Amino acid sequence: MRPEPRELQELVRDLHRQATPWLPAGTASRLDWGPPVQPGPGRSEALVLSTARLDRIVEHNPGDFTVTVQAGTPLAVLQEELAHHRQWLTLDWPWGTAEAPAVSGEAGLGAGSVGGLVARGLAGGYRQRYLGVRDQLIGIGLLRADGTAARAGGKVVKNVAGYDLMRLLCGSWGSLALITEVTLRTQPLPPQRRGLWLHGPLERLQPLTRWLLSSSLSPERIDWHRRTLPAAMETAGATGLLISLASISPQTLAEQIACIRQQADAAGVGSETLEPERLEAHLELGRGAAMPRPAWLLGAGVLPSRVGELLQARELGGVSAVIGAGSGLGQLWATAAQLPAYKVEALRRRCRELGGHLTVLRQPPGPAAAAVPAWLDAPSRPLIEAVKRQFDPKQQLARGRLPGVQAPQ
Ligand SMILES: Cc1cc2nc3c(=O)[nH]c(=O)nc-3n(C[C@H](O)[C@H](O)[C@H](O)COP(=O)(O)OP(=O)(O)OC[C@H]3O[C@@H](n4cnc5c(N)ncnc54)[C@H](O)[C@@H]3O)c2cc1C
Numbered sequence: 001m002r003p004e005p006r007e008l009q010e011l012v013r014d015l016h017r018q019a020t021p022w023l024p025a026g027t028a029s030r031l032d033w034g035p036p037v038q039p040g041p042g043r044s045e046a047l048v049l050s051t052a053r054l055d056r057i058v059e060h061n062p063g064d065f066t067v068t069v070q071a072g073t074p075l076a077v078l079q080e081e082l083a084h085h086r087q088w089l090t091l092d093w094p095w096g097t098a099e100a101p102a103v104s105g106e107a108g109l110g111a112g113s114v115g116g117l118v119a120r121g122l123a124g125g126y127r128q129r130y131l132g133v134r135d136q137l138i139g140i141g142l143l144r145a146d147g148t149a150a151r152a153g154g155k156v157v158k159n160v161a162g163y164d165l166m167r168l169l170c171g172s173w174g175s176l177a178l179i180t181e182v183t184l185r186t187q188p189l190p191p192q193r194r195g196l197w198l199h200g201p202l203e204r205l206q207p208l209t210r211w212l213l214s215s216s217l218s219p220e221r222i223d224w225h226r227r228t229l230p231a232a233m234e235t236a237g238a239t240g241l242l243i244s245l246a247s248i249s250p251q252t253l254a255e256q257i258a259c260i261r262q263q264a265d266a267a268g269v270g271s272e273t274l275e276p277e278r279l280e281a282h283l284e285l286g287r288g289a290a291m292p293r294p295a296w297l298l299g300a301g302v303l304p305s306r307v308g309e310l311l312q313a314r315e316l317g318g319v320s321a322v323i324g325a326g327s328g329l330g331q332l333w334a335t336a337a338q339l340p341a342y343k344v345e346a347l348r349r350r351c352r353e354l355g356g357h358l359t360v361l362r363q364p365p366g367p368a369a370a371a372v373p374a375w376l377d378a379p380s381r382p383l384i385e386a387v388k389r390q391f392d393p394k395q396q397l398a399r400g401r402l403p404g405v406q407a408p409q
Contacts, residue, residue: 002050005070011049012178013147019394020053022047024174024334026072026113030120032094034173034408035374036083036398040370046399051115054180057081057337068183071115078114086093087186091117092124095287095297095331115179118305124287125221125242128326133243141181142169153183168387174398177392192253193220194259195279197241200269206308208267209241209325211395213304217256220244222325226311227318228285239311241325244283286322295336295364296344302356304328310354315346328356331400336364342363344372371409378404 003011015022021040025031025048039046051072062085069078075094082088097111118140119190123132128134139153142165152165165322169179198205212222223242243260247253257273264271274282288294300323302310307328311321323330332347341363348358360374378384384404388395401409 002052016146023395023397024178025050026116029112030185035401065186071179072113076109086189088189090130090187125223129220134167136184137166139183140166142177175402193246196243198271224323226321294333296334297362298332299359301329306354310387315343377406
């Protein structure tokens with residue numbers, strides 16, 4: 001269902017009166033990722049309520065560096081609008097966005113909506129410098145399961161204190177409420193951006209990464225890449241480090257690059273400077289441009305100090321991976337042949353040993369009995385379930401898909 005904004009509240013109230021299960025959606029680009037949603041009695045598929053018609057940029061205050069948009073606004077449209085004012089939302093294109101997305105037509109929908117981005121709460125390598133989507137959020141408008149409209153946060157960067165509803169909704173996967181509007185902080189677009197590709201044996205790259213993370217340099221991203229480049233582009237081994245640097249001054253940029261290359265030379269690590277176009281090509285490969293719909297897509301996180309151990313894990317085999325060096329968070333992907341389900345279980349155990357977690361975003365279709373749970377129970381499961389009962393007493397929203405609660409097999 002794609003209701004007009006004025007029809008939305010009444011529709012949600014109706015669904016509540018009838019206790020109909022439904023799934024909040026943006027452009028429906030990645031609805032199937034994560035645990036399957038139970039459709040409810042008498043239905044073969046869940047009723048999907050899309051915010052596609054809530055697609056207006058409500059207010060952009062370039063001077064305050066804030067923007068308010070309706071939830072269904074495509075991310076590509078928002079970035080294009082901000083770029084007219086030399087600003088941007090400091091987030092990566094979501095994984096699976098094959099190439100720098102066009103703003104109009106179907107192509108622009110591949111990067112999803114702003115509401116979907118917030119609902120999933122995932123972030124990429126820009127987190128190193130700019131933090132994640134939850135940190136860009138300063139206000140949110142929502143409809144609760146019973147149709148009650150609510151707001152949290154505000155429209156200015158300096159905000160009131162109180163219960164942090166915004167960040168509760170960020171990463172809620174559509175399970176708590178329908179996000180209708182968000183206010184986000186924006187940043188000036190960096191006029192200069194260049195990249196560095198460092199490659200060599202892991203034992204040499206690791207100390208270099210530690211130096212980089214503790215240095216006074218301020219890269220926008222320092223991402224471990226494993227098996228992301230086509231074989232012909234691989235310079236030495238399957239692992240490399242992608243760094244991007246941004247500055248208002250070309251001289252500062254050149255100095256930072258020279259400093260890192262000098263350190264790399266001393267460590268016996270190969271380095272290659274990437275002009276903006278080549279940097280973008282590496283970024284595309286790191287968000288799955290070569291395999292936009294892999295059979296397996298996993299979200300992984302380990303302690304940043306233990307990323308090296310994950311990259312060397314036996315279970316990783318032919319899997320491709322991009323993991324933030326500073327955050328330890330990233331994505332792994334593979335074909336069904338490269339990664340049998342039992343290895344995913346083993347990888348999950350390995351991530352847990354390394355102080356983290358593994359989320360199965362996508363897995364090959366097959367008998368439900370063979371399915372690997374998208375996520376396991378979090379220690380706070382009782383609290384999460386109590387919050388769910390408060391927001392959605394009739395268990396209507398995204399039934400069976402509650403982050404931190406393992407779905408019954
Ligand atoms: C670097 C990066 C990597 C990412 N990687 C992944 C990834 O691997 N897998 C992934 O799924 N996402 C990933 N994301 C998040 C991705 O941005 C969103 O999944 C995508 O934007 C969804 O867009 P959509 O509008 O098509 O949402 P949909 O596909 O329609 O919905 C996505 C999810 O959000 C919920 N939702 C959508 N709109 C609303 C709303 N208005 N109110 C409440 N809930 C809503 C849905 O119920 C569903 O759970 C990533 C983001 C970044 C920045």
